[in-house]
Amino acid sequence: MTVVGVAVRDALDSALVALRGARVATPELDAEVLLAHALGVDRAALWLDRDRAVAGDATRWFRDAVRRRAVERVPVAYLTGTRGFRHLDLAVDERVLIPRPETEHLVEAALGLPAGARVHDVGTGSGAVALALKDERPDLVVSASDVSEDALAVARANAARLGLDVSFARADLLHGVGGDLDAVVSNPPYVERDAPLPPDVARHEPAGALFAGADGLAVIRPLCTQAAATRVTFLAMEVGAGQAPAVRALVAAAGFPEVEVIRDLAGIERVVVGRR
16 A cells, blocks of 8 residues: 555555555545554544545554554554544553553543542443543542452553542452442443454453453453442442343342343443342
8 A cells, every 4th residue: 555645535545445445344434544643633634624635654664553453463452652532632552451441431430429428430441430420420439459459550541641540459340449339330242252352352452351251251250249348339330232131130130129220322231230
């Protein structure tokens, strides 16, 4: 693919040939996001000035990024190093799961917590959920944990860059986390061990943040039990497609009798909320 000294429209056309040939799911979007990042502009600018020249360092970065996207199937967020989530731009890399739009429903579920509530995000990854909650509800006392020190390094860096006061600690679920909490939220691993995944995910996103045993519930089960053993009165978890009925039963059996299921924009039962 040659993009040296060409206009935006020609650079995009060349990228689309490569991305479509590789059967990338969203070739137009990927090409535009990558080129906008290379030029340091937003996507709208590409449409406003289709004759803008693509040259120099922008050319080299864009050409390499398109190759890596098409051949190595590196996710766009890892190529640009950023991902938008709620009102935040988060730094992400292969140490953390890429935040998904459906996880925003988990944040929304917790926005109604009482003023000053103490909420803990289990398996925080990039810090997306914890940081979004603190950003939108500054009155909340937000803490977060992850079993991965690599993930915590990303989360802490995001918090520092965004100026959000969230405390982070290494912990396996709620082990070692202070029991003086009002709420627990989590986007835990929930993919079944043998489930097929797109190559983008399977090759590049951290397996520890994805897989959870034969039925995908190996993390959710103990999390329900541990949360119920604390003073927590609110438990919200993101779940996989088709898992909500089983998780609803687990949450109720653990001691959260008021259970609500929230659907995502695709109509999938995505977040299970337990209250007591």
